[in-house]
Amino acid sequence: MATQRTVRTWMAVDAVLVTVLLVLLVVRLVSGGGSPGEAGPTPSPTVQVQGPTASSSQPVSFRLPSGNIACSVAPSGVTCTIANIAYPPPVVPGCDGDTGHVLLLNGDGFAFDCVNGPAPAVAGDDVPVLEYGSTVTSGPYTCSSATNGVTCTDDEGVGFTLARAAWQELP
Structure with missing residues (x-):
């Protein structure tokens, strides 16, 4: 028969083991650990910029950090x-679809595009990030990323500023 002292000792050992197991579980969850040898989350690629501006004659795709x-x-x-x-979505003459989610800037100027089907989804991690404060130029067009949205213009200053809360045509 086990004595009361032996039972208390085993209960103390069990309590310590349960505490250690809980601590290890919390550490694993917080660190995002999966199976041993499993890779953790992959960071999003960043648009390569040199200094405050990157200039290219090639197409450049990016997303804001959000x-x-x-x-x-x-x-x-x-x-x-x-x-x-x-x-409020802007009115696009002749559009039977959704407006307000796609903006265009080209030789014809600035315009919202008519979208038939679902609105665009949030950009995935496969789209490079243009960090806040960075700028990308391709041909005569420049886009700048900021915490309050993106601003895109041509060489003459025609363009737009776009954010979740509002948009503005420039100049």
């Missing part, structure tokens, strides 16, 4: 999509 806004800048123009908007 992922809500994504753009493609090419010598022929800019297309930006925004997944979630808090502003």
Whole structure:
């Protein structure tokens, strides 16, 4: 028969083991650990910029760090999509679809595009990030990332500023 002292000793040992197991479980969950040898989350690629500006004659795709806004800048123009908007969608003449989620800037100027089907989704981790404060130029078009949205213009200053809460045509 076990004595009361032996039972207490085993209960103390069990309590210590349970505490150690809980601590290890919390550490594993916080560190994002999976199976041994399993790779952790992959960081999103970043648009390569040199100094405050990157200039290219090639198309450049990027997303803002939030992922809500994504753009493609090419010598022929800019297309930006925004997944979630808090502003009233603008009227696009002749459009039976959704407006407010796709913006275009090209040789014809600035316009919202008519979208038939679902609104664009938040940009995925496969789209490079243009960090806040960075700028990308392709041909005559430049886009700048900021905490309050993206601003895209041509060499003459025609363009737009876009954020979840509002948009503005420039100049």
